Amino acid sequence: MPNLRHTLRQTVYQAEKLAQRVKFASLPAPADGWPALLGISFPKSGTHLLDQILLGFSAVAPFSRRLHSFYAQYDGYTGRKRSSAETVAWLESLRPLDITSAHLFSSPEAIQRVCAPAFVPYFIFRDPRDVVVSHVFYVTDMEPSHVHHAYYQSLPDFDARLKTSILGLPPFDYAKPGSAQGFSQQVEFPDIAKRFEPYMGWLDRPEVLSIHFEDLVNNR
Known part of the structure; x- marks a missing residue:
């Protein structure tokens, strides 16, 4: 069933892209051809706001009317860090006129592909003091399948959760008796500065x- 849903979603997506090309057939393509629009964000820094902005281009040019996909360097359910090969494969799956979104590290492999005529990239970032507050509410209350959800709920109060979002979790915390199920030394969660550094x-x-x-939010 999931494969069927994926197939149907892709069929609808490609049909909508074709309709966009027909709608804007009289609009000349850029000299290098139509690019893909890529919204890069640090987690909890306005990802959905940037998505909405980029999707607005579909009203004036033949870009897709919905996101092609979303990519994150860490799997939210398991905490697994995705490999460079997975990142490259995802970037190379994108096509002209796609609009897509990612929590994407500025690795050499990503920079080589993103900083090229095939993409028009945007990067949104936010005051880290606001990021950690948003992170607390997201992990604790909004995403029960997140790898850190059970641990955050086990903490006594907001201050303890905020401290964790700021300072991260050293590996030995994962191995303490009674720690939340699913925690292991393989799950990376460094402090906020180290989490932002790869971006x-x-x-x-x-x-x-x-x-x-x-x-964006203060200068409307």
Whole structure:
């Protein structure tokens, strides 16, 4: 059944892309051809807001009317860190006029592919003090399937959860007797600074439009 749903979803998606091409047939393509629009975000930093902005391009150009897919460097259910090969395979699966979204590290492999004519990339980031607060509510109350959900719910109060979101969890915490099921030394959750560090490279790339979340919500 999941495979059938995926097939149907892809069929609808491709049909909508074709309809967009027909609708905007008179609009000349750029010299390098139509790119894919890629919204890169640090978790809890305005991912959905950036998605909405990029999908707005479908009203003025033949871009897709819905997201092609979402990619994250860590699997939210297991905490598994995805490999470079998986990242490259996902990026190479994207096609012109796709709009897509990702929590994507600025690894050499990703930069090589994203900072090229095939993509128009955007990167949204947010004050880390707000990120950790949002993270607490998301993991504790909004996503029961998250790998850290049971652990966060086991903490006594908001302050303890906020401290965890700021400082992370060292591996030895996962092995304590009575710790939440599913925790192991293989699940990475460093402090907020180390979690943001792999994204920093996007800020230095002239090909990437960097957007501060607070600028969008405060300067309307």
